[in-house]
Amino acid sequence: MSIGRSALGFLALAAALAAGGAHGQAKDKAPIDAGPYVPSPQSVVADMLKIADIGPKDFVIDLGSGDGRIVLTAAKVFGASGFGVEIKDNLVKESNEAARLQGVADRVKFITADLFKTDISRATVLTMYLLPNTVNMLKDKLLTELRPGTKILSHDYPLSGWIPERYVQMDLEDKIAISGVTTTLIYLYMVPAKVAPAYTAAMPAAVSREPVRLNLRQQLTRVSGMARVGGRDVSVEDGKLRGERLSFRLGVGGRSYEFSGTVKDNAIVDGTVAGGGTKGSWTAALAK
Numbered sequence: 324m325s326i327g328r329s330a331l332g333f334l335a336l337a338a339a340l341a342a343g344g345a346h347g348q349a350k351d352k353a354p355i356d357a358g359p360y361v362p363s364p365q366s367v368v369a370d371m372l373k374i375a376d377i378g379p380k381d382f383v384i385d386l387g388s389g390d391g392r393i394v395l396t397a398a399k400v401f402g403a404s405g406f407g408v409e410i411k412d413n414l415v416k417e418s419n420e421a422a423r424l425q426g427v428a429d430r431v432k433f434i435t436a437d438l439f440k441t442d443i444s445r446a447t448v449l450t451m452y453l454l455p456n457t458v459n460m461l462k463d464k465l466l467t468e469l470r471p472g473t474k475i476l477s478h479d480y481p482l483s484g485w486i487p488e489r490y491v492q493m494d495l496e497d498k499i500a501i502s503g504v505t506t507t508l509i510y511l512y513m514v515p516a517k518v519a520p521a522y523t524a525a526m527p528a529a530v531s532r533e534p535v536r537l538n539l540r541q542q543l544t545r546v547s548g549m550a551r552v553g554g555r556d557v558s559v560e561d562g563k564l565r566g567e568r569l570s571f572r573l574g575v576g577g578r579s580y581e582f583s584g585t586v587k588d589n590a591i592v593d594g595t596v597a598g599g600g601t602k603g604s605w606t607a608a609l610a611k
């Protein structure tokens with residue numbers, strides 16, 4: 324990943340704002356410092372939606388929807404529904420008119436509002452192409468409002484401190500006019516479930532005949548901690564969350580076991596464990 328070139332791109336974007344925006348939007352009387360309206364090239368829109376593996380069951384929300392192209396493409400090409408939120412009323416009018424002309428107005432709409440004050444909890448896919456500080460100011464809102472497993476796609480700017488599921492870098496000539504460099508990045512994140520600090524787990528006898536206490540510490544998608552197995556503390560290794568799906572490794576009695584399970588309603592369900600010739604299931608409930 325080329326941080327230096329990304330930073331250059333940001334400077335060029337900021338310069339575009341100072342000069343009146345790439346599309347002359349300085350005349351807009353936006354009540355907040357919304358930054359410039361800079362459309363994602365259509366090829367980036369298509370790539371973002373493909374990376375999210377979007378389909379008719381998805382509800383897409385684009386934060387700062389500009390001319391509506393992300394939500395319109397999601398509806399027209401991929402059959403999804405959703406909405407865009409945009410502070411600049413002229414762009415919202417243009418987007419709703421485009422939805423009508425493209426025959427998708429029954430599935431998508433665009434609203435004039437501050438994205439920070441918009442309820443985003445319905446999203447299964449959330450997209451954004453916003454300035455880096457705006458992206459980072461959104462982190463708490465994303466974690467609080469979005470359901471575990473919701474996909475977040477950010478064009479060019481990462482959520483600092485979050486580990487992406489995937490990121491794609493490409494060079495696009497179209498970006499020179501926008502950000503001064505060809506570098507284009509798409510980050511895909513998945514909202515993690517919230518893991519409780521302690522569980523009591525029932526595991527296959529090969530791992531432990533007694534209930535195992537799991538003390539866990541979560542940092543976004545990473546999980547660390549200790550398991551109390553047979554009177555000994557064992558490190559929880561390589562703990563990761565992919566939406567609701569938790570996976571980790573435990574070394575017990577000289578054998579390494581791979582665990583996975585679904586974090587749901589104060590429990591871990593549908594657990595599978597494999598290792599040392601054993602395959603079995605496990606569950607965990609909140610520790611008392």
Ligand SMILES: C[S@@+](CC[C@H](N)C(=O)[O-])C[C@H]1O[C@@H](n2cnc3c(N)ncnc32)[C@H](O)[C@@H]1O
Pocket residue numbers: 355356357358359360361362363385386387388389390391392393408409410411414436437438439451452453457478
């Ligand atoms: C870089 S453009 C991206 C447009 C579109 N998402 C795309 O990718 O083509 C960012 C848009 O976000 C809007 N925006 C920025 N801050 C906003 C806020 N707080 N509330 C609503 N819209 C905002 C801007 O007005 C601008 O149109």
